[in-house]
Amino acid sequence: MKFLSDLTLCLQEVEWSTQDSSNQKELTMKRFLLTIILIAFSVFAWSQEGRKERADNAYSKHAFITAGEMYQSLIDQGYESADLYGKLGNTFYFNARYQEALEAYEKMLSFKTGVPKEYYFRYGQCLRVVGKDKKAEKYLKKFYQSLSVDNHTPSQLIGEINTLAxxxxxxxxxxxxxxxxxxxxxxxxxxxxxxxxxxxxxxxxxxxxxxxxxxxxxxxxxxxxxxxxxxxxxxxxxxxxxxxxxxxxxxxxxxxxxxxxxxxxxxxxxxxxxxxxxxxxxxxxxxxxxxxxxxxxxxxxxxxxxxxxxxxxxxxxxxxxxxxxxxxxxxxxxxxxxxxxxxxxxxxxxxxxxxxxxxxxxxxxxxxxxxxxxxxxxxxxxxxxxxxxxxxxxxxxxxxxxxxxxxxxxxxxxxxxxxxxxxxxxxxxxxxxxxxxxxxxxxGTKTKLQATLCGQVLDSISKQPIISAVIELRNSDNQVLTTVTVDDQGQFCLPVWPLEGYNLRAVASGFEHKEIWITPIANHGKRNVTLELVKDMAVFKEGDDLAKQLNLNPIYFDFDGSGIRKVSEIELAKVIAVLKKYPEFNLKVNSHTDSRGSREYNLSLSERRAKSTVDFIIEKGKINPNRIKGQGYGESRPLKDCEKTNCSGQEHQLNRRSEFKIVLGK
The missing domain is CATH 2.120.10 (Neuraminidase)
Structure with a gap:
């Protein structure tokens, strides 16, 4: 008999009557077997494919309303795919239209194809919003089970007890x-x-x-x-x-x-x-x-x-x-x-x-x-x-x-x-x-429960810190817990509650936002992450100079020659990465010299350097030669007119430059 560790105090014939709070309900689970009739279908016309590409283009620019309307129009005309429904769902999800997102995600899941694990997370959140908690738990569990978590089984992650050591x-x-x-x-x-x-x-x-x-x-x-x-x-x-x-x-x-x-x-x-x-x-x-x-x-x-x-x-x-x-x-x-x-x-x-x-x-x-x-x-x-x-x-x-x-x-x-x-x-x-x-x-005394989450936000191409990035930390219910701006090194550190997972989002103007799931951190533990953001295609325009967009260091050549130095290969790798990321981009490489030396020699030198740069990009990046051309301009297009004024060494260096001009279309 447990004596008074509950509220019961019985004396003589007196007893404290309570209702049984553990009323257990027998739940009868009925399983319905669904038979999916697979219907063969033919490929839609090129015009429909083109519209899908345009919708995807708007989606990639975060134009979710426009993209959503375009996806819905395609669906209304009979064009369907798991990818289409998934992206349509995301256009609603990112605008907090969870009921509509739920319907789109359900259509996506009906295709019975493999889906990225983050969709289970988003679908589960939508289910929670509409009050379908049991089904939400099922899909959130799927999400957690898809993660690789050190020293934790999926069952421990679901409903894990917060405990002191x-x-x-x-x-x-x-x-x-x-x-x-x-x-x-x-x-x-x-x-x-x-x-x-x-x-x-x-x-x-x-x-x-x-x-x-x-x-x-x-x-x-x-x-x-x-x-x-x-x-x-x-x-x-x-x-x-x-x-x-x-x-x-x-x-x-x-x-x-x-x-x-x-x-x-x-x-x-x-x-x-x-x-x-x-x-x-x-x-x-x-x-x-x-x-x-x-x-x-x-x-x-x-x-x-x-x-x-x-x-x-x-x-x-x-x-x-x-x-x-x-x-x-x-x-x-x-x-x-x-x-x-x-x-x-x-x-x-x-x-x-x-x-x-x-x-x-x-x-x-x-x-x-x-x-x-x-x-x-x-x-x-x-x-x-x-x-x-x-x-x-x-x-x-x-x-x-x-x-x-x-x-x-x-x-x-x-x-x-x-x-x-x-x-x-x-x-x-x-x-x-x-x-x-x-x-x-x-x-003994109670130990404070706390963990630390640190990280850095980088440009995925230049690997330079994005100092304008904003970090959002969200809980498993997708509620924003805190927002911080990175420092001048693109870095941040946040105290977090241990034994809990978080959705970490980095947002910066001119870049696609990046989300990663942070698995639970042990008490007093520290986790370091790196988020690399991809340039939003919308920031690139016809005639833009990638050297400025990517903040490239100068492209150096052998003295009085056209051989590319090792130090410049890193910078050219960033240009190659852009060409691979955006296959619709073509490029024109312009090479310039300063005004020291004869005009004829400078023109010839710049043409050799332009060709050397183009050849390097084609060979190292496996880029289609039709997508990139080069031209040397010698000293004819200076940024600083050194013929009229005596230029310093730094001003001459401004004129010695390589430009990588974007050309849209063929």
Whole structure:
């Protein structure tokens, strides 16, 4: 029998009735066999292919509205393909038109052909938007399974528990445990704790709970030893302890008010609801000459439900508690209420479905930094009640973190309380054959969960940093978490929540945006990525000089010759990359010299250099010779007129240049 680690406090014939929150519904899965009739079809006319190419061209320029209209027009006329539907879906997806994107993606998937893994991700997001969560999970799982993840199986990625490292805490016996239940510690000033116990320090045990034939719970204090263990157990002074159950207390910061849990029993009256059930309530007591007196029931209680396990925020502004009142999702949920300066209470707040589950949430505790700890059997854990902590990540999102082993076990672990100096206490029934709870001393502090994602954004051709790039970090629901601009080296670093995947997008004017999926990073880990952006075709125009567009270094030749130096081969490789990326581009190579030397010699030298450049590009890049021509102009087209003025060496160098002019069409 589990004794009071839930909200149950049965005395004599009284029992706390709860609904079974684990109503399991038998789901009958019907599988439908779909027979796809394959229809042979002929190739459409060249005009339709041309329209598809024009639509793809608009798509590549991110003209998604225009591209979408063109794709839809082709579909209306009977032109269909997985690629067409996929791109149509993307035109809607990138404009947040998820219902329309969903329909297009479903058409794409109906072709039963291999699709890029990112489509599973986008399709899953669209399904979530329209409320088809089960189907969304199926496709998002497909997406995760398509990833290669170090040290994680796909099943671990789906619904993985956020946990602290096991070595963050050490547990030892607190040395005050009795042969019955001892649990529910709270700090009682600087050098003591208050806890619940079924031990009885009187000469005679006159009253016992018929549940377990043990004495009713009372509140006790114990002294904190330097090593975190406990000693000098004493029953709490005053009138807090009644002849029935008392447990789980919280002390105000000034040490003058004590909140505690007790059966519905006050001033000699034993209260029951209409069904004859005695519920739990929270009471408060005032310290008077070293003794707790003036017991008062809180107005947040009710006759038809239990309210228990009080905890105070460090500033004393809020009282947290557990209850099965109306609005609870499961056996018991966590709530809080504002403690106003005039002694009244504010509105009761349910802590929401991120914290509360259809299971049991109980035993709240708020540390000195404002972190909320609680126990639950509704969140994924190791078994029974586990201890969790609510923290906020770098993006202000509430995260539920399992404290891992040794704090948690396959048994019930609850009542966790800790201080900044690393001293803490835990209640657990681990290793207890009788099921009673023991108190353990906890040594250690909570480790911050954080990882780092760094990277650099480069031009895919020039390999130069794109200093105008903007980085968007999105979660698995495609919500933008943060946006940053890269530095003057095209670099960025972001603190991220570990054990979670992200969609990283780089956007820069004149470039196609790039998305990559960041698989989960281990706690305190660091991941470095490189995003290479491709020039948007729309930035290239007839007559543009690629040397300027690509920020090429000068093309150097052997002195007084036409042999291309090794250092210039890297620059020409960038030109080759553009020709391969954009097969509709042709190129004219213009070679120029400065005005030193005779006109005839300079013209001949420039023509040889132009030819050498063209030959290099054709041979090294396997480029069709019809796509590239060269011409030498000698000194006839200077950027700086050095015949009228005396030019410096740098000005002469401006005139010695190679141009790579874009020619569109044949």
């Amino acid at each position: 096991p070595q963050d805490y050490v547990l030892i016996d607190a040395r005050i445990n009795s042969e019955v239940a001892d649990f529910g510690t709270a700090f009682y000033g600087e050098d003591k704790i208050v806890f619940s116990s079924a031990r009885d320090t009187g000469l005679f045990v006159s009253r016992k709970d018929k549940w377990n034939a043990m004495p009713f719970l009372k509140l006790y204090t114990a002294t904190i030893n330097p090593d975190g263990t406990l000693s000098e157990v004493e029953k709490l002074e005053g009138s807090v302890n009644s002849k029935f159950h008392q447990s789980t207390a919280a002390l105000s910061s000034d040490g003058k008010t004590l909140y505690f849990t007790r059966n519905n029993f006050n001033k000699g009256k034993f209260g029951k609801d209409e069904r004859g059930i005695n519920h739990l309530k929270i009471y408060k007591a005032i310290l008077d000459n070293g003794s707790w007196k003036y017991i008062e029931e809180l107005s947040i209680n009710g006759e038809d439900y239990s309210t228990a396990h009080p905890a105070l925020s460090p500033d004393g502004k809020y009282l947290y508690f557990a209850s099965d009142r109306s609005g609870s999702l499961g056996d018991s949920d966590l709530f809080r209420v504002e403690l106003k300066s005039d002694g009244e209470f504010g509105a009761i707040e349910h802590l929401g479905d991120r914290i509360n589950t259809p299971g049991k949430e109980s035993f709240p505790f708020i540390d000195q930094d404002g972190n909320l700890y609680f126990s639950s059997n509704g969140h994924s854990g190791f078994g029974g009640l586990d201890v969790f902590v609510v923290v906020f990540d770098e993006f202000g999102r509430e995260q539920i973190v399992n404290l891992n082993q040794p704090i948690n076990s396959a048994f019930d672990d609850f009542g966790f309380a800790t201080r900044k100096d690393g001293i803490g206490y835990l209640s657990s029934n681990r290793g207890q054959k009788d099921g009673f709870d023991n108190i353990y001393s906890v040594q």
